[in-house]
Amino acid sequence: MLPAKELIIAACRGLPHDNHPMLDAAGELARLHEIRERAPRFDVSKLDRRRTQLVRAVDRWITLVTPIPYESVGAEDETVGRVVDRLAELVAQTHSPIPDPPDVSSAEAWMRVSEVADSYQGLVDGLRAGTC
Template sequence: MRYARHSPMVPGRDMLLAAFRGLPHDDHPMLEVAGELAQLHEMRERTPVHEMAKLDRRRAQLVRGIDRWVTLAMPVPGTAALMHTETVGQIVDRLARMTSQAFVPLSQAPEAVFYDAWVQLNELADTYQDLVDELRDGTRRLPESG
């Protein structure tokens, strides 16, 4: 992942959701990572338990990379900024997992089950967008990345 102070802004929810599904997107480091996270979550569903550690290490690397990129791309928050409970990378990873679960295994599920998963995914995507907007405004800060 490339890091630069003058990188493009953090992508919005719709671009991120499209990247999870492998749809074409702008050349943006977070969108590339988002697509890889979704692929890792899909692979995780088919991977034996004793082989998951390698996938999880890669996911952790990608999450930390997102967090470093966001730290460099966003303005320094104000002193009164409230602490969020998760990092952007952690939310992106959860969104990647939810997307892979909603669009692959649940595609054959009853409509009500698919709809419920889609509602949860949309709510988390809104949380992501709200956090990005608050970070951009300097009214929210992030916990230390793990």
């Protein structure tokens, strides 16, 4: 089963979830993005290598659990793994452990999260249907 966008966002925020490879990867990707923001420059490449491993793991898992697309389907610009990584980065940038009243910048940031989450959901729905 491919998790819905709400579950991916919740995993990126560190909320508990059932053991699922995509949710585990999303949570770890968000933590890596949080660490990356504070990491010394020489540690960034190590963090990015781990992110690449997680993105590839998500993409491999996707190929195992989704139907083979129809022959006439074109290739997508981004893989599910890369979309999950972008979503994890945005959530890590916008999520604050202490709730503050929303200001304009945080509202805009969460709007970007919503847009990428919708892209994720559209891609996942297309994969399920075999249309992408």
